[in-house]
Amino acid sequence: MSLSAMEIAGRACHTRLGACGRQRCEPGWRLAPGWARGLVDYDLWFVWAGRGRMILEAGEIELSAGTCLWMQPGRRYEAEQDPAQRLGVNFIHFDLCAAWSGLPLSAFAPPFEVWRTPEVEFTDLVMRRVIALREETGTAPTAAEDLLGALLQTLAHEHSAAETSxxxxxxxxxxxxxxxxxxxxxxxxxxxxxxxxxxxxxxxxxxxxxxxxxxxxxxxxxxxxxxxxxxxxxxxxxxxxxxxxxxxxxxxxxxxxxxxxxxxxxxxxxxxxxxxxx
Incomplete structure (x- = not known):
């Protein structure tokens, strides 16, 4: 578990890193309805290239470079890509745990579900580093978890600033x-x-x-x-x-x-x- 506590949406917490990766989606790829039914943790999903569309509980959104999704268990996520502009995606699965007890946060509402960050290169770079650190050891190193936590805070701040502008x-x-x-x-x-x-x-x-x-x-x-x-x-x-x-x-x-x-x-x-x- 990360040693550095952070605060997101008013809750002091740590990140606990799960599976992660970076991929250029294959021709014919789509995110089928069954995928979301198997989601048991959070998934930070980020588009770094390509175009497509995703269906959420609230409706349909366009996918393009800069689209961030804080995916949550129990919600709807179905996606497909533009065949001429295949999607490039980073994904990081994680849990948020209470700062002192280490237990998963209960009744936590992520600060956003969809956010289009203007900092595409920065977000991609940080996620790539988290993924690299995770793959280097095969475990969840503190540095990777702290870096992910800092990115979540940054994205949440961007979203909050835009909401209050x-x-x-x-x-x-x-x-x-x-x-x-x-x-x-x-x-x-x-x-x-x-x-x-x-x-x-x-x-x-x-x-x-x-x-x-x-x-x-x-x-x-x-x-x-x-x-x-x-x-x-x-x-x-x-x-x-x-x-x-x-x-x-x-x-x-x-x-x-x-x-x-x-x-x-x-x-x-x-x-x-x-x-x-x-």
Whole structure:
């Protein structure tokens, strides 16, 4: 059993890992009605590729990359795939146990049954790691169970945040795209292009991208890029022995004088003053 307690839907608990795997569904595959009748634990079911549809108690849903299902015993799950776009699926069976007694939680209501996460790559990566850890030992290692617990908490938080977001907000799809672009800018500010290149990567016109980006981040995209470059420059000035010119070039400024001016506008110090002060 995992040693690290977590809280999901207000209940302190541990995960207890069961069977898990990753598969590309074969041609002609379908999830037959009899499968759900044999479900005795929870099953985190995640689509990482392909398309299809699933019938639940509440009706029919479309399956596509990012679809998460917290499957529960005693409920209906029937699915089929698009023959031209076969499903890729991760699945992890698990139980939730009370934090201190280790007994299965009673009367627990999962925070969601269906959720379309905007973090497709992250969710897939974490599930793949859980599966790999499980297969490495043939048992249920604490690290895998803790990692699964953290993922469940993350998905539950995403779902809760979406449920409580004010009406009329941005579509999650568009918000996810902007957040992905913003993360790429923060990770590699020197490689961030102009607003036109960012908009093209997002699949938007420049004007539409700028409006959506500002609404999501509170900052215009051109200012966001410069802020990311200055933040990385601050780190390099503290951590490295690069010259000021080398720092400017490393974060994507071709002109050292423009770099110094931008740095001073945003920090109140020149790069040299910042380094000496630090």
């Amino acid at each position: 004010p009406p009329g907000g941005l579509d999650r799809h568009h918000r996810g795209i902007v957040e992905r672009i913003a993360a790429q800018v923060r990770e590699s500010p020197a490689e961030a292009g102009g607003v036109d290149e960012l908009a093209r990567a997002a699949g938007y016109s420049v004007d539409h991208f700028s409006r959506v980006f500002l609404k999501v981040t509170g900052v215009r995209p051109q200012d966001y890029v410069i802020n990311a470059k200055i933040e990385r420059a601050r780190q390099l000035l503290l951590e490295s022995d690069f010259t000021i010119g080398a720092v400017a070039e490393a974060v994507g400024f071709r002109n050292i004088f423009f770099f110094s001016r931008q740095f001073r506008q945003r920090t109140g110090l020149t790069p040299t003053q910042f380094r000496r002060g630090a």
